[in-house]
Amino acid sequence: METVTIKLLAERLKLSTATISKALGDSHEISEVTKKRVFDLAKELNYVPNAYASSLRKNKSKTIAVLIPEVADSFFSIALNGIEEVAIEKGYHTLIYLTHEKLEREKAILSELLYGRVDGALMSVSSETDSFEHIEDFGKKLPVVFFDRVASAPATAKITTNDFECGYLATKHLIEAGCKRIVMLSISKSLSIISERSSGFQKAVADHQLDPATCEVVNCIGEGKTVHTTLTTILQGNNRPDGIIATVERLTTDIYLVCQQLGLQIPGDVKVVCFSNQASAVILNPSLTTITQPAFEMGRAAAKALLKRLKNPYLNLEEESEVIPSVLTVRNSTGG
Amino acid sequence: METVTIKLLAERLKLSTATISKALGDSHEISEVTKKRVFDLAKELNYVPNAYASSLRKNKSKTIAVLIPEVADSFFSIALNGIEEVAIEKGYHTLIYLTHEKLEREKAILSELLYGRVDGALMSVSSETDSFEHIEDFGKKLPVVFFDRVASAPATAKITTNDFECGYLATKHLIEAGCKRIVMLSISKSLSIISERSSGFQKAVADHQLDPATCEVVNCIGEGKTVHTTLTTILQGNNRPDGIIATVERLTTDIYLVCQQLGLQIPGDVKVVCFSNQASAVILNPSLTTITQPAFEMGRAAAKALLKRLKNPYLNLEEESEVIPSVLTVRNSTGG
DNA sequence: AACATTTACTTAATCGTTTACGTAAATAAA
DNA sequence: TTTATTTACGTAAACGATTAAGTAAATGTT
Structure with missing residues (x-):
């Protein structure tokens, strides 16, 4: 042929x-x-x-990269959906890279992408990412747009949700439901979303005169067993929390399981609210109170900002930043 | 710079x-x-x-395409995870395309990919796909490997799971739990996995002398409201089923919700088993009996087969086909 | 009629990398 | 010593598309 x-x-x-x-x-x-x-x-x-001949000559690839920590998390898969939709619409192709929450991977991927393969990148930084030189280096050559988990540098569009308010709101909701000892489960010490959410958490604790000593942010790093063990430790103590806020979706299952195993009733003994986009929240036992992020819209907005910039090189990306609010949906896990 | x-x-x-x-x-x-x-x-x-210069010259892009119907389904997101892992390991890049279950999209994507952009493709066909010329055309130029949802042509590696047995097993399990009127919820008339699963279903029905008239395969096509309406119709009839097998994960939530709304007890009034990879199956109310597909392994196997072929053009891809078994996990939704 | 402009092309260079082929020097074989 | 081979490089032509610059003919202007 x-x-x-x-x-x-x-x-x-x-x-x-x-x-x-x-x-x-x-x-x-x-x-x-x-x-x-x-x-x-x-x-x-x-x-x-031939895409490559054209790309080589024009120095444009009509391709964008998406760097996300993982894809088996509803937030990221839905966001990816939004990104892909915008990309296809504008004739762009989408390369996907999973960092698996590793800084090393993030660095390796970005440095390889520096020349020729993509016109720009969308990213949500890994939970290990605490320095940003690699992103800045990339940013000097090609445009980057952050979504959800942003880095403080380089200066560019950041598509986020109202994490501080959500942290505050979730906490306030638990306090009003009667919780005195609330724990927020974190997965990183450096992540933007986590620090925002925990600031909101701490402010709510202070505003409502709860004891900051019994209301802490606890790291729940690792996978599978580790999380289970950490949670068991937290929940079996004498002074165990009566409220839990999970900052990421994947902690949900373990929270429910550990409570089951320890014979703790949700919401009787412990009330639970999770940052989650899982469709199944509504059919859990008990149904789960969630903070649902606008994943699809965030993906779309991020992709739109990047593509707009690719069309107009003079666009100031910083001004394309957007904060799209999340929604607190109260269900039985924080009820009566 | x-x-x-x-x-x-x-x-x-x-x-x-x-x-x-x-x-x-x-x-x-x-x-x-x-x-x-x-x-x-x-x-x-x-x-x-510069990837493009190199690709142009060598006529190889070190890039593969992944075509999947959607990404907000645990099976596909986990499979994508497996694919990406293998790709990165071998220095390949992964382009992702979502068909949204549309044949048109599938065709458009494949035809655009014909020259230069990728070295091969991995795909799981859309639920609308009932003719395969577009895939065959692609296959004449570049290697394709199917995973999960396969097409009958072209002849190539097909990474599947034991759908027939699983259909049989799920049905048998419901029958042994006492179900007489079992409905299998389908999402397509043409999909390979569905016809396999429903053949297994029908064989089990026949083998156990159930009335084939009351044990049917029902189409549950569409999204959101449509599915809800269809399910309501099915479940509120006089002769409503006492067993449901959902062939795809996303039907789970609606099944539980409709049962709740109609006041039907799971498993008392209706027993439910779903083909699902959701981690939350175990914490649903009641916990869900599932057939879990080896999503990660299937993704890895598919990617491995394709990359092996890219390394060795003489490889007969058909021989790389693999059937990786799924696992039936019995939980409360089919208990008591 | 003389000149300017527009139209509809072609020529040839270019993007950055790879590779078939050429070559001069060093080493080995006879 | 002469010839063959190996080593270590260089030359130049690709890969396929794009585009600046050139050109000849057609059309417009005064």
Whole structure:
């Protein structure tokens, strides 16, 4: 099967490759008659432009990179959905990279992407990320847009949700439901979203005169067993918390399981609220009070900002920043 | 910031671009001394090869495409995880495309990918896909590997799970739990996995002398409201089913909700088993009996097969087909 | 009629990397 | 010592598309 290139079309039509290229680009330099001949033959032979030749020449790849910590988290998969939708709409392609919460991966990926493969990147930093040089280096060459988990540098568009308010709101909700000893489960010491949420948490604790000593932010780093063990330790103490705020979705299952195993009733003994986009929150036992982030919209907004910038290099990305509010949905896990 | 190219390295080291290129490729034609000089300078200047130039010249992009119906389904997001892991390991990049269960999208994506952008594709066909010419056309140019939802053509590696047995097993399990009127919820008339699962279903029904008239496969196509309405209709009839098998994860929430709304007890009035990879199955109310597919392994196997083929063009992909069994985990939704 | 402009092309260079082929010097084989 | 081989590089042509610059003919202007 012979590869259909511009050269082939040119030969068949007794035209130069330049004419073909311009005709396909619908240039005003080419007559309508010729354009039609070119379009027709291109269609007939099923011509598809070679993306790499074009990218090399134009120094544009029509491709963006998405760096996320993991994909098996509803927030990220839904956000990815939003990103992909915008990308496809504008004729862009989406490369996906999972950092698995590792700073090393993040660095390796960004440095490899520096030349030629993508026109820009969307990212949500890993939970290990506490320095930003690698991102700044990337940012000097190509535009980056952060969503959800942002870095303090470089200065660019940041699509976030109202994490501080949500931390405050979740805490306030628990306090009003009668909780005195609230624990917020964190997964990182450096993550922007976590520090925002915990600031909100601490402010709510202070505002309502709870004892800050019994209301702490606890790290729940690791996977599987580790989380389970940490939670068991937290929940079996004498002075165990009567309220839990999970800052990430994947902690939900372990919280419920540990409570079950320790014979703790939700919401009787412990009230639970999770930052989660799981559709199943409503059918859990008991149904789960959640803070639902606008994952899809955040993905869309981030992609839109990046693509806007790619269209207009003079765009100041910082001004494209957006804060899209999350929603607290009260269900039975914090009820009666 | 000057772009660091092979040409630049060549000038700095007073060597030809050919020598630099070969040195970077660790060619035997180049002396160790020269190689070291090249490597050192490349590292110092932070040289990153231009992927497009290389791809154009070598006619290889080190990129694979992943076409999946959606990503907000645990199966696909976990499979994607497996794919990405293998890809990164072998130095490949992963483009992601969501078909949103639309045949049109699938066609458009594949035809655009025909030249240059990727070296091959992994796909799970959309639920609308009932003809395969577009995939065959792609397959003539580039290798494809199917996972989970396979097409009958072209002949290539198919990474599946034991859908027939699982359909049989799920049904048998419900029958042994006392169900007489079992409904299997489908989402497509053409999907390979569905026809396999429903064949298993029908065989189990026949083997156990249940009335095939009351044990049917019902289409539950559409999203949100539509599914809810369909389920309500099914479950409120006089002769309503006492057993449900959901062939896809996303039906779970609606099943539970409709049962709640109609005052039907699970498992008392209706027993439920779902094909699902949701971690939350265990904390649902009641906990959900599932058939869990080896999503991660399937993703890995599919990616491995494709990359193996890319390394060895003579590899017969058909022989790389694999069937990785799923696991039935019995929980409370089919108990008592 | 003389000159200017527009139209519709072509020529050739370019993007950065790879590679077939060429070559001069060093080493080995006869 | 002469010829063959190996080593270590360089030259230049690709890969396919784009585009600045050039050109000849057609059309417009005064």
